[in-house]
Amino acid sequence: MDMSWLDQELIKVGNFSLLVGELLSFFVVIIVTFVLSRVLRAAFQRLAMRQGVIAHTSAYVIGRIIHYIVLFIGFIIALTALGMEMTELALIASALGVGIGLGLQGMVNNFVSGLVLLLEKTVKVGDFVELSNDLVGEVMAIYMRATLIRTNDNVDILIPNAELVSGLVTNWTLAEKVRRFRISFSVAYGSDKELVKQAVLEAADNVPYTLSSVGREPTVWMTGFGDSSLNFTLGVWVQPEQVKRPTALVSDYLWAIDDALRKYGIEIPFPQRDIHIRSTVDIKDCAE
Incomplete structure (x- = not known):
C-alpha cells in the first residue's frame, strides 16, 4: 500500500512544515x-467503591485531577507529534500567556476556581446549596469552567466556578446532612397556648421524617403578637433525605399543623379590624 501521501506537506511557515x-x-x-482519561477515571471509581476506603466526594476530586493531568500530558504529546520542538512549544506557551492576559483571564479564573472547589471541598458533589440570588439546588458536577446545579424542579443551571469561590454560598449539607427547619404559624387571640403547643408537637410527631433524638426534639416558640393573631414557630429537625x-x-408540616389545630378546636385567625365611629353632631341638634 502506498503511504507516501502521509508525507505530503500541508503548511510551511519558516522552518516549520506540517x-x-x-x-x-x-x-x-x-x-x-x-x-485514556475516561478509562482511568472509571477504573479508579470502581476501585474506590470496591475498597470502600475513599469517600465518594474524595474519589470524584481525585478523578477530576487525573482527568486534567492526562489531558495536559496528552496535549504536550500531541504537539510533539506535530513535529514541534521545545523552543516552538515555549513560543506557544508565551502566546497563551498573552492570550490569557488579553481575553482568557475569565476562563482561567474559572478553571483555577474549580480546582479550589475540588481541593477545599467547601462545595462538593451531592451538597445542597443556596446562592445569593436565592437559587437553591443540588451540586451535580464540578467542571473545568462551571459547576452544574440541579434545582428541585429538575432544572440544570451552570454557575461559573469563580462565582462560587468569591460569592456568598450557603451550604446546607457541608458538615452534617441533617438540618433544622422553622415553620411559622398563627392562632387566634384567646387560644390556650399550652394546648397549641401540645397540638403542634403532636402534628410534628405525625410527620414520618421528624427526628426526635436527644438534643433534636421538635420545639415550639411563641414569636410575637400580630394584628389578629398570636404568632408561633415550630422548630424541627428532619432526616437527611428531606433536606433537599x-x-x-414545609407543605407537609403546615398540612399536619392545620389538621392538629382543627382537631383540638383551635381557631386559625383571619385579618379583622375594629371600626369606631365618632359623631360630631350634638344630641340636642339631632332632637330638634
Whole structure:
C-alpha cells in the first residue's frame, strides 16, 4: 500500500512544515488521551467503591485531577507529534500567556476556581446549596469552567466556578446532612397556648421524617403578637433525605399543623379590624 501521501506537506511557515501524517498523529493522540482519561477515571471509581476506603466526594476530586493531568500530558504529546520542538512549544506557551492576559483571564479564573472547589471541598458533589440570588439546588458536577446545579424542579443551571469561590454560598449539607427547619404559624387571640403547643408537637410527631433524638426534639416558640393573631414557630429537625426538598417539607408540616389545630378546636385567625365611629353632631341638634 502506498503511504507516501502521509508525507505530503500541508503548511510551511519558516522552518516549520506540517505533514499529513503529523496532523493525523495529532488527532489520534488527542482521541487516545480522552479515551485514556475516561478509562482511568472509571477504573479508579470502581476501585474506590470496591475498597470502600475513599469517600465518594474524595474519589470524584481525585478523578477530576487525573482527568486534567492526562489531558495536559496528552496535549504536550500531541504537539510533539506535530513535529514541534521545545523552543516552538515555549513560543506557544508565551502566546497563551498573552492570550490569557488579553481575553482568557475569565476562563482561567474559572478553571483555577474549580480546582479550589475540588481541593477545599467547601462545595462538593451531592451538597445542597443556596446562592445569593436565592437559587437553591443540588451540586451535580464540578467542571473545568462551571459547576452544574440541579434545582428541585429538575432544572440544570451552570454557575461559573469563580462565582462560587468569591460569592456568598450557603451550604446546607457541608458538615452534617441533617438540618433544622422553622415553620411559622398563627392562632387566634384567646387560644390556650399550652394546648397549641401540645397540638403542634403532636402534628410534628405525625410527620414520618421528624427526628426526635436527644438534643433534636421538635420545639415550639411563641414569636410575637400580630394584628389578629398570636404568632408561633415550630422548630424541627428532619432526616437527611428531606433536606433537599424544602418546599414539600414545609407543605407537609403546615398540612399536619392545620389538621392538629382543627382537631383540638383551635381557631386559625383571619385579618379583622375594629371600626369606631365618632359623631360630631350634638344630641340636642339631632332632637330638634
